[in-house]
Amino acid sequence: MAEKKWKEKKEAASPHYFDLVYDITCLVPEGRVTTYGAIADYLALGSARMVGWALNHCHSQDTTIPAHRVVNRKGELSGRMHFATPSLMQERLEKEGVEIRNDIVCDFPTLFWHPRELGY
DNA sequence: GACCTGACGCCCC
DNA sequence: AGGGGCGCCAGGT
Numbered sequence: 001m002a003e004k005k006w007k008e009k010k011e012a013a014s015p016h017y018f019d020l021v022y023d024i025t026c027l028v029p030e031g032r033v034t035t036y037g038a039i040a041d042y043l044a045l046g047s048a049r050m051v052g053w054a055l056n057h058c059h060s061q062d063t064t065i066p067a068h069r070v071v072n073r074k075g076e077l078s079g080r081m082h083f084a085t086p087s088l089m090q091e092r093l094e095k096e097g098v099e100i101r102n103d104i105v106c107d108f109p110t111l112f113w114h115p116r117e118l119g120y
Numbered sequence: 121g122a123c124c125t126g127a128c129g130c131c132c133c
Numbered sequence: 134a135g136g137g138g139c140g141c142c143a144g145g146t
Contacts, residue, residue: 017143036128040141047141052127057144072128079127 017045018054024115025055028069031096032113033105035073042115048073056082068092075108 024039036048055067056079068089072078080089080103090100099106 037130040128045142048128049126049140050128050142053125053143054127056127067127070127073130077127082127 017050018058020045021051021054022058022065025058025065025067025070027115027118028066028113031098031111033069033071033075033093033098033108033111034113034115035071035075037073038112038114039070052079055079066092069096071105071108075105075112077103077105 020043021039024034024042028034036051039051040046040048051070055065055070058065058067059082067079068077068083070079077089077093077100080086083089090103093100093105098111105111
């Protein structure tokens with residue numbers, strides 16, 4: 001359904017994958033977080049790995065991307081070492097009111113945001 | 121042009 | 134329940 005819709009869209013447009021990831025990432029509300037898997041699931045392009053790959057390169061496109069709101073499925077800040085400083089990701093999240101404990105987002109299930117909430 | 125790697129995630133043992 | 138393996142797709146070497 002929606003996945004198909006996205007698939008068509010991506011095949012029609014299919015810029016660079018990270019542009020799509022960039023879109024979703026920018027839509028994540030402040031104080032909320034999403035996961036690589038959720039983004040991959042919403043885009044229906046296949047794998048969460050690619051989302052990570054995309055975010056790895058997105059900073060060269062636009063450093064304003066709130067990539068700090070994207071964590072792995074456990075709520076862990078797995079990508080923090082790829083920021084300017086390893087602590088930057090955590091600092092930004094805390095600034096938005098997200099509590100971090102041991103590089104894990106506290107109460108992650110509650111703060112988790114799925115792109116599906118946009119209503120397609 | 122083939123092979124390896126990657127900010128992950130699920131299935132299988 | 135925990136650990137290991139495979140799949141995913143694109144880019145770089």
